[in-house]
Amino acid sequence: MDWGPAKQRAARDLGLPRAALPGNDEVEDAVREHIAIFHADTQPGELRALRELAATWMGRLAEFRPHLTGAVWRGTATRLSNVHLQLYCDDSKATEIALLNRGLSFDVAETSAGRGRSVDMLILDVPCPALGERVTLCLTILDFDDLRGALKPDARGLTERGDLSALQTLLDTPG
Incomplete structure (x- = not known):
């Protein structure tokens, strides 16, 4: 949560x-x-598995400028955590169409995008082979313009999200 x-x-x-x-x-x-x-003893491996799963899906959804956020990005995820990707789209329905064209089923929910505005969240149940179980993948659909300022660091100098390149750097960093 x-x-x-x-x-x-x-x-x-x-x-x-x-x-x-x-x-x-x-x-x-x-x-x-x-x-x-x-x-x-277990969390580092679980976190890595979720980050690898996120990287796979970020590659699949590259056209929508995906950014990983939440516990998987911040490093506090366990096998019970959802994977949260924010997608920055010109057309909010394009992601739904792309998923349907790939034969993927999903649920649609609403979530807050700040400033009192609601946006769609697509929720998928996807396999995570490294964990040997299924994981919830949440895709928050944001406007392309929301990408500006999205990588601004917080008071600790940490960002709230990262693109595939930033995630790859985390995966390549030992420890």
Whole structure:
């Protein structure tokens, strides 16, 4: 789950105002600590498998300028994580047509794209041979113009997403 929805659910379940919850950086730090303590032996391999799967799909969807985001990009993913790709398209229906032409089935949902606007998310159930199981692939369809500023780093100097070249650099970096 993304930090925002997770924090909203936690606030609701605990009966707290959302302002009482930690910031995204604090949540991410806690997740990294949890992984280091409880999943250090399995998480690196699972993360690599999900990143390789993302790279495969980014290659397949290259015409839509895919960028990996979320836990798989940030390095906090486990085998239970979804793979999130953001696609930057001139025509929002072009991705759906391309998937249908390839004989792929998907569900359509709506997600927030910031600034109060909703966009389509295509959800696929795809095999991940390295994990020996199926993984949810979420394709968020954004306007081509949204690509500007998409690679701006956060306060820690980390980006929220990366293209196939950036992902390949992560895959090629040991450790």
